[in-house]
Amino acid sequence: MNPTPEGPLAGIRVIELGQYISGPYAAKLLADLGAEVIKVESPEGDPMRRWEGGGGMSPQFAAYNRGKRGVVLDLKSEAGLAALLGLARGADVLIENFRPGVAERLGFGPEVLARENPRLVSCSITGFGPEGPYAKRPAYDTVISAVGGMYSQVVPEHILRPMGPAFSDLLSGSQAAQAVLAALHARGVTGEGQHVEVSMVGSLIDFLTEAASTYLETGQVAGPDSRPRRAQAYACRGSDGRAFVIHMSVPEKFWTGLLDVLEHRELADDPRFATREARVRNYDELDAELKQITARMPRQHWLDRLAAHDIPHGPLNTVADLFDDPQLASMGLVEEIDGHDGPLRVPVPSTVFHGSGRPALRAAPRLGEHDGELLAEASISIGGTAAATAAVTEGTPA
Secondary structure, rough: OOOOOOOOOOOEEEEEEEEOOOOHHHHHHHHOOOEEEEEEEHHHHHHHHOEEEEOOOOOOHHHHHHOEEEEEEEEEEHHHHHHHHHHOOOOEEEEEEOOOOOOHHHOHHHHHHHHOOOOOOEEEEEEEOOOOOOOOOOOOOOHHHHOOOOHHHHHOOOOOOOOOOOOHHHHHHHHHHHHHHHHHHHHHHHOOOEEEEEHHHHHHHHHEEEEEHHHHHHHHOOOOOHHHHHHHHEEEEEEOOOOOEOOOOOHHHHHHHHHHHHHHHHHOOOOOOOHHHHHHHHHHHHHHHHHHHHOOOOOOHHHHEEEEEEEEEEEEOHHHHHHHHHHHHHHOOOEEEEEOOEEEEEOOOOOOOOOOOOOOOOOOOOOOOOHHHHHHHOOOOOOOOOHHHHHHHOOOOO
């Protein structure tokens, strides 16, 4: 197959029935790789459209739904279900993140989809999987990140407050996209599609494989400082109040080089820090020493010296700092595209395919923006009764 400029997934059609983050993010990842993604929404639309106003196009919705076409279907109506099945017959992938049993109740469960299109890869993203005492509960990121142990790894115990980003949503969306790609590869061998299940809580535990495996093997319970202590990672602040990080890991050369940077070679003779094992045990004491020393000079002074001595380090950027960082700016990770209300700056996919390229980025669709063309492709007539027409087009912008 000759490389195309549209991305490595050019020619793959994805139907997405997602809301909020996990399903939409999985489909966005596939769109970024060149797949054609059709977002199916209810007449009310994805609830994330209405976050922070935005006239149905909140920044959050725009972020997770870039590069898609959109159609409105009332899946509780016969006409809406018929339209969905018509689209599924010509698709390669269908992704949904409803609660377990909802797709079956509405008439498009995995068995129905397989009959309509045996080559279809269908993917269900749920909070806790299809069975078990929590399976039917509403699954939002805060709940899953708490149950799945993520917050215990990033939030100090004395700070009783959930913290972002949406870990379980994003990780399950990423794992779903990966699973879909694997299933497409398998279809290339067998000629048949399959149903893929991804749970948000399972995706978290898989991501926390180091902490989980360590506990299962040794009984040690990891917390927010376990990984930094073991990795010998530190955060410091210069005299100008600007923060940066240092990561020494295992090689002893980074520790001795840091002492040269700090001009405090005497710390090498301190029994608390003489060996890596000692520095792990006395992490808090060394952290306090480093903070005290680095507070005497501005951050750039330390960044320059750390770079000169080849010590792993970097500025602790906020989101506002990202786009002024000289390295990130040199990588071209932001692009201006045509938005619905004028130019729109967006982050671009970071993966580079030397041969197939990547598709041109497009803004997220307005609610029902592509109803006419997509329903026509699905061979669905919407010119009959007023009730049938409303079933598939209600909510379409004038």
